[in-house]
Amino acid sequence: MRAPVRIADAAVAGLLHPGDRVDVLAGSRVVAAGVRVVSVPETAGAPTASATLPEGAGPGGALVVLAVSRHTAASLAGAAMSSALAVALC
Template structure:
């Protein structure tokens, strides 16, 4: 048998390096896409609650790529504090129709009970009803614990801004409150 020189394949080492480089690029591209998707979804670390959508000023600053001077680097808290406000509604039968998640308007109607001698409900004239809260979300409708009279009304818990909760408490002390669905 004839003697053959050893067979040398040229460029095999370079092909292997090119394949590894291509695989690294594909891996880097995949990781970049995954990071972008997580950023778009708004993934949060465990234990950090979702603060909701950012305020309008933060969206404008983020879209232009310019951070406002003195603006915090983390998402700002909501501009309006939302609180739960228990409200006694004059008509108990209307409250029985409410369910959590419903949106209601709360209206303060002048109290028609006698104020002084003579039995008139005011100074002789009629006082117009006023809107106290608009688009309030019902969070809970507690059931009454015992027999109650229809004049007593019923309790409903609303999710409203802090200033509106204050207005509801004041109106509930001086007027009869009624609700309408939004």
């Protein structure tokens, strides 16, 4: 299953590529370990300084799509309700 996840630091999303493996963190807790990045949606349109940042980049973070199990998708959604999410490259 694919789960869209909004990570707090939009600049980190610029380091991610499809096929990368990441751990998703909520505070100091690992919510998902070693999950595969499916896509990092990018903004469309004319090139600007922020054109390489994923859609939704800004104070709300950036969107990353991950391949996860249903159980992990539910855990990610729950964690996102109460904490900002971050990723660490594996």
